[in-house]
Amino acid sequence: MKKYFSYGALFLCLFLTFLLASMPATFVLGQVKLPKNISLSSVSGTVWNMDVEQAIIADTTLNQVNARLSFWSLLTLSPSVTVTFGNPLIAGPEGILTVDISQERLLLTNVDVLVKANVIAQQVSLPLPLTAKGDVEVILSEMIIDLANNNACLQAQGNITWQSAGVIALEQNIKLNQLAATIGCENKAISITVDPKNDLGLTFSAYIQGQGAISGQGHLLPGNKFPAELKQALPFIGRADNEGRYRLSF
Numbered sequence: 001m002k003k004y005f006s007y008g009a010l011f012l013c014l015f016l017t018f019l020l021a022s023m024p025a026t027f028v029l030g031q032v033k034l035p036k037n038i039s040l041s042s043v044s045g046t047v048w049n050m051d052v053e054q055a056i057i058a059d060t061t062l063n064q065v066n067a068r069l070s071f072w073s074l075l076t077l078s079p080s081v082t083v084t085f086g087n088p089l090i091a092g093p094e095g096i097l098t099v100d101i102s103q104e105r106l107l108l109t110n111v112d113v114l115v116k117a118n119v120i121a122q123q124v125s126l127p128l129p130l131t132a133k134g135d136v137e138v139i140l141s142e143m144i145i146d147l148a149n150n151n152a153c154l155q156a157q158g159n160i161t162w163q164s165a166g167v168i169a170l171e172q173n174i175k176l177n178q179l180a181a182t183i184g185c186e187n188k189a190i191s192i193t194v195d196p197k198n199d200l201g202l203t204f205s206a207y208i209q210g211q212g213a214i215s216g217q218g219h220l221l222p223g224n225k226f227p228a229e230l231k232q233a234l235p236f237i238g239r240a241d242n243e244g245r246y247r248l249s250f
Contacts, residue, residue: 055085059123063092078102086114093119097140104148111140117162125250127236130169136162140183143190151210152188159183160192172229176200194218199225204248219245 042053052065062085073080078100086094095113099106117132140158145151160183165176179202180195190208204218220237221244222230237246 060119061092063087063090073100091116095138104146105154106145106147108140108143108145111138111143111158113138117165121167127238128169128233130167133166133168134162134164136160138183143183145210146188149188149210153185153190153210156183156185156190170229170233174227174229176227192216199223199227200230201226202248215250217247217249219247221245 037058039056040052040054043050045051048069048071050067050069052067053063055062055065064087065083065085068082070080070082080098080100082096082098084096086092088094093113093115095111097111097113098109100109101107114135114137117134117136120136121130121132138158138160140156143156143158144154146154160181162176162179165179167174167176177199179198179200181192182195184191184193186207188210192206192208194202194204196203201221201223202218203221204216206214206216208214220234222234234240234246237248240246
């Protein structure tokens, strides 16, 4: 009798596994209420391997999104999903990341995202209109967000690189060379600190609070390597202090 019971239990487990593995992603998403600032279109695949033609998150559009759910992560009650998105032939960000979600925290690992610099520039209030050139790469080895404490940043380690940086401003094509920044946590906020070794003499730190508020402050100190084409734009920033620095903030 015990043998038949074991066979029955094994069959039931295999059947449930097959049922979950073949469950359409559209059915699962139909049971979930997405936040108002997130919309998905043309969803296909299963709950384990889902494809989304386009995902709109706030003002950002991601194309050709694929999400793979790890079965073994469910045993730890911390679902792990590896997400890839974008295509070099299609406009929009592209990259890969792994997200682990539990009731109390969100863990991001192996993040490598490439986005057009001008997309970022248009999200920031600037003293004069300009078009940013080149790509910005964001690499995160780890970021831990405390979901139980207003999305506080507990730990983060990563880098941002703007290679072949440049802008078009005042009808001038201006090369900025490379700009870089480090990502960390400071006072429960995500911090982004610009590497002061740059041709602009730029020192700047930006902060992203758990509720989405963004702030930043720093200085611009024109030196010998400061692009000559940008000097005529300095009056738009304001007046220099006693040390020749121009204050930046938002």
